[in-house]
Amino acid sequence: MSTEIDKSKVVLYSYWRSSCSWRVRIALAYKKIKYEYHAIHLLKDGGQQKTDEYAHINPMKAIPALIIDGHIIGQSLAIMEYLEEYRPENPLLPKDLYARAIVRQMMQIIGSDIQPLQNLKVLQTVAEFTGQEEKKAEWAKRWIANGFNGLEKLLEKHSGQFCYGDQVSFADLCLPAQVYNANRFNVDMSHYPLIQKINKHLATIPEFIEALPSNQPDAEVQC
Amino acid sequence: MSTEIDKSKVVLYSYWRSSCSWRVRIALAYKKIKYEYHAIHLLKDGGQQKTDEYAHINPMKAIPALIIDGHIIGQSLAIMEYLEEYRPENPLLPKDLYARAIVRQMMQIIGSDIQPLQNLKVLQTVAEFTGQEEKKAEWAKRWIANGFNGLEKLLEKHSGQFCYGDQVSFADLCLPAQVYNANRFNVDMSHYPLIQKINKHLATIPEFIEALPSNQPDAEVQC
Known part of the structure; x- marks a missing residue:
């Protein structure tokens, strides 16, 4: 570069x-x-x-x-x-101000309370601090479950086909990668029927398919 | 309740x-x-x-x-x-679209990459995973320094009296609590002259004073 x-x-x-x-x-x-x-x-x-x-x-x-x-x-x-x-x-945000707030609340649950706690460099630091590689998965699993518990409750109130009603939004954009990681760390997804249902639907949408890791030029293996 | x-x-x-x-x-x-x-x-x-x-x-x-x-x-x-x-x-966001993006970039550095990694429940989990209470401060210090290193560089490009130019913004709203925690965990603040300068200025503004922990009804000791 x-x-x-x-x-x-x-x-x-x-x-x-x-x-x-x-x-x-x-x-x-x-x-x-x-x-x-x-x-x-x-x-x-x-x-x-x-x-x-x-x-x-x-x-x-x-x-x-x-x-x-x-x-x-x-x-x-x-x-x-x-x-x-x-x-x-x-649009990836609804028009109604309160709806926008809930979309951003969902987005921040993943963006602040889950993802940053289980990204690569944090998990490397968990292994360094504990001296145990196997602690990484336990750590990741705990924070993903903690965040998904809250998110699933919000979805019970607000979801339709998508995280907020029937329009795709920022909240949906954050979901597939987080579910992918949840599966990677063996989070019990049976506790999260709405997250699963919405994520399955997202997996059928062209824009979501185009963005998949396996469809990127630097993909190393299919995932 | x-x-x-x-x-x-x-x-x-x-x-x-x-x-x-x-x-x-x-x-x-x-x-x-x-x-x-x-x-x-x-x-x-x-x-x-x-x-x-x-x-x-x-x-x-x-x-x-x-x-x-x-x-x-x-x-x-x-x-x-x-x-x-x-x-x-x-307003707490500038009008210009790019300026808004940089304010949100700064806000997310604190809101996603620093604060969530050193909040109460994460530090409790660090102690649990390592079996050592003293690891909490080491952990917090590392992530605050990591985030402040990036933030200080952005401030070199964009700051004035405030984080972005001479208008208070979301980025400033996130700063005092993070500097308070940095001091609590003995982060060497001499590496961050702009963060220090801006935070000092913020401490003189009535809206920031009103929001101080020590001015809240549930405050337990002066801080």
């Missing part, structure tokens, strides 16, 4: 299996924004996101980051909000 | 020292919204947020939650976005 950043194109810095990149890929598909895919391998070379060159793109040394409109934006939820404001067609 | 929830008033469920309640208190002060303060003690009675009664307010069994406009909303960042949309006077 050169230190000269070309801001004339739309570029997504992504890793095929990253939950946060996955959300943004779905948003870009809904907004029909074509982009160049720039793979950042989170494990190769000790983590390509940790280079000084990449830190110019995202000082958090994390993915995703999006170059768009001559700007660079980091943090998946901030990118999603930008895309919604920048291109309101195919 | 009765199971009948009175939705006719504005009520904030809060704990004086909670970082996420603190952010929302500042937002309410800026929006000049008067509210009833309902204290939820995170430690007393094994944690008052864990009761079945409170789970009707917030199924995540976490604070803050806000009753407003006949609705209940949880997750601090979702509440803040609602308040901004519901009452646009005294």
Whole structure:
């Protein structure tokens, strides 16, 4: 990567299996924004996101980051909000203010209370602190279950075909990656019938299929 | 707490020292919204947020939650976005779309990448998993430093008197509680001159003073 950043194109810095990149890929598909895919391998070379060159793109040394409109934006939820404001067609937030609040409440449950607690670098730190590799799965499982318990209750009140009623929203964009990780860590999904039902439905939608890890140029195996 | 929830008033469920309640208190002060303060003690009675009664307010069994406009909303960042949309006077987001994205990027660094990793229940779990109480501070310190490293770089590009230019924003609302915790866990703040400078300025502003833990009805000691 050169230190000269070309801001004339739309570029997504992504890793095929990253939950946060996955959300943004779905948003870009809904907004029909074509982009160049720039793979950042989170494990190769000790983590390509940790280079000084990449830190110019995202000082958090994390993915995703999006170059768009001559700007660079980091943090998946901030990118999603930008895309919604920048291109309101195919809305991913309802119009009603209270409905928007509930969608954001669901999105933040996954985005603040689940995903950050079980991402790669946190699990590596759990292993380091405990000296036990097998503690990683126990840790991840606990926080996913904790968040899904709350989310399922909100879905009982508000869901339809999608997390909020019958319109796709930011909340849905966060779901597939989190369910994927829940299965990976053997969370008992029978406690979450609505999460399962909605996620099954999402898996049939073209924009969600396009954004799947296995459909990315840097995919290593089918998942 | 009765199971009948009175939705006719504005009520904030809060704990004086909670970082996420603190952010929302500042937002309410800026929006000049008067509210009833309902204290939820995170430690007393094994944690008052864990009761079945409170789970009707917030199924995540976490604070803050806000009753407003006949609705209940949880997750601090979702509440803040609602308040901004519901009452646009005294704006806490800039008008320019890219500026809004950077404010949200900064807000999410604290709200997703720092605070959730060092809150009470996560630190309790670190002690449980390691069997060592003293690991809590080491864990918290690492994640605060990791997030502040990225945030300080963004501030170098975008800050003025406040995190983004010379207008107070969501990013500033998240800062005081995080700096308070950084000091509590002995993070070396000399690496973060801009965070320190902005936080000092924020400490002089009436809305920020009003929201301080020590100024809440459930405050136990001065902090």
